[in-house]
Amino acid sequence: MPKTKKGPDSPPKPKKEKVEIDRLALEKELWAEGYERIAGVDEVGRGCMFGDVVAAAVILPTGLKIEGIDDSKKLSEKKRDELYDLITEEAVAIGIGRVNAETIDRINIKQASRLAMKMAVEALNAEVQALLVDAETIQVDLPQRAIIKGDSLSQSIGAASIIAKVTRDRLCAGEWERDYPGYGIAVHKGYGTAAHRERILELGISPLHRQSFLVKMKAEYEQLR
Numbered sequence: 143m144p145k146t147k148k149g150p151d152s153p154p155k156p157k158k159e160k161v162e163i164d165r166l167a168l169e170k171e172l173w174a175e176g177y178e179r180i181a182g183v184d185e186v187g188r189g190c191m192f193g194d195v196v197a198a199a200v201i202l203p204t205g206l207k208i209e210g211i212d213d214s215k216k217l218s219e220k221k222r223d224e225l226y227d228l229i230t231e232e233a234v235a236i237g238i239g240r241v242n243a244e245t246i247d248r249i250n251i252k253q254a255s256r257l258a259m260k261m262a263v264e265a266l267n268a269e270v271q272a273l274l275v276d277a278e279t280i281q282v283d284l285p286q287r288a289i290i291k292g293d294s295l296s297q298s299i300g301a302a303s304i305i306a307k308v309t310r311d312r313l314c315a316g317e318w319e320r321d322y323p324g325y326g327i328a329v330h331k332g333y334g335t336a337a338h339r340e341r342i343l344e345l346g347i348s349p350l351h352r353q354s355f356l357v358k359m360k361a362e363y364e365q366l367r
Contacts, residue, residue: 182298
């Protein structure tokens with residue numbers, strides 16, 4: 143059946159109302175239960191072929207709301223940097239955990255991500271009473287909630303996502319780019335882009351590449367030689 147064209151007097155379609163997410167809802171539940179020092183925990187770099195997986199744990203003051211915090215992947219680099227500075231200024235405590243490529247190859251990326259999160263929590267220089275964690279469970283003796291898509295739903299987890307992302311991106315643009323030039327780490331941040339794969343086939347696999355992620359590429363590189 144042919145589609146009927148709308149006449150000039152056809153009423154416009156109603157616009158969908160944007161649902162505003164209360165990114166403090168999870169924190170409010172814990173505050174109501176008597177927990178004041180709540181740390182959000184998240185990691186970045188799980189899917190990379192190069193470098194550490196980096197996690198952050200962030201405790202923000204009770205009741206503080208920071209506009210703009212979201213999943214770090216949804217934010218521009220400029221916005222992440224602005225929020226990084228603001229979170230760093232306002233946070234009660236920030237902890238960073240890093241697990242290197244060698245360990246990732248030895249214990250697998252999932253366990254390495256959990257380990258980095260555990261290290262981040264243990265690096266906090268303040269008492270923490272409860273955790274909100276992005277889709278994982280951490281082996282620490284603290285009450286915790288694993289929240290699917292937590293970096294979009296919780297301000298604390300979103301803050302941890304931003305701190306971890308900016309920390310890792312700066313490693314890519316600074317130390318790692320300097321120590322392993324030619325791979326383009328500052329640009330693709332270690333992810334498996336076509337350009338990154340091309341450079342691996344030209345230069346080989348560096349000590350900071352995750353060997354377990356590159357079994358097929360290693361064989362291909364050796365054939366080219």
